Amino acid sequence: MQENNLLSALLSDAVSEFSKLPSIGSKTALRLVLHLLKQPEESILAFSQSLIKLKENVRFCKICNNISDSDICPICQQNSRNQNNICVVEGIKDVISIEQTGQYNGLYHVLGGIISPMDGIGPNNLSIDLLENRVKNLNNGEIIFALPATMEGDTTCFFIHKKIKNENIKFSTLARGISIGDDLEYADELTLGRSIINRVDFTINS
């Protein structure tokens, strides 16, 4: 669909802005814009203002680089959390995902990406120096890599491990294996192989 077929330059502009969003094609963009056009003016203002306000006022936690409304994010402010566990993640979405599991009670470190030469992202684009400084204060701490199970994710793990390893720190990474609910026949060979190598003790307490 060509946007200049839309008969109204204003409509074309709005549709072309929406089309720039990931996974939004021009047909979906048109549908979203026409939906917004039907809303009262206050709703559209609220929609637009929420974005501008976010961009203008958002900050990143000075400790863990997580998104935050203040200098220190709510997670780093919680003293009840285990201060010696740092979970290293690619982005803010991963913090939210892990928090939702309810299985982790330590701190985070948001890299802001992973090393990916194809995309022009090197170690200097990530908050690795910040992590290096944090690690110095750890006392028998643990660094948990929760990075994507891809070549880029693994490269990033190796790079960080090499840079900050010291005798007082334990390193771990998320378990990789069969997804819960999956049939074995549909698991790929790499995953299935890894799940055999890393098999865990099976004991029923009775």
Place this chain on the structure above:
Amino acid sequence: MQENNLLSALLSDAVSEFSKLPSIGSKTALRLVLHLLKQPEESILAFSQSLIKLKENVRFCKICNNISDSDICPICQQNSRNQNNICVVEGIKDVISIEQTGQYNGLYHVLGGIISPMDGIGPNNLSIDLLENRVKNLNNGEIIFALPATMEGDTTCFFIHKKIKNENIKFSTLARGISIGDDLEYADELTLGRSIINRVDFTINS
């Protein structure tokens, strides 16, 4: 996903605004907002401004109720079009779809919806009076109903036909039948039945 888990009130606000859009759930909303957050401030301003400008300045054609930047839309301004054919459609999207076929050279009339008591939309919510006035100026004209093939669409056709029928006007509706590329076995019975009743002459000019 609960938006108040997002750690930043600003982020939550923006995600909740995006979640109000049709077919955008909270996970997609978060992805879109984080994408926008990575863009430079000018891009976010351009995105927001395009919506506000659209809402503030958009007009609807005084002749056919189509979206327009001026009082009369570009289609109604084209004298080369057949002024005696009026294609009645539900919304702006339908005008764009029909224009893209390149098979129609008449004018349009945008109802702004179809009669749907379930959604509280009655004839008075639609631009039927405007159509009634246009029809008076037609000379041996044709009204082409291009409304959804649903009960609501049919009801709207019948209502308008009853209201504006006169001897000088021919009424027609889009052909309903097997979609091009479809196998017969997958067509529903109503469509297949209709396509037998409305079968068309098959002559090869050789």
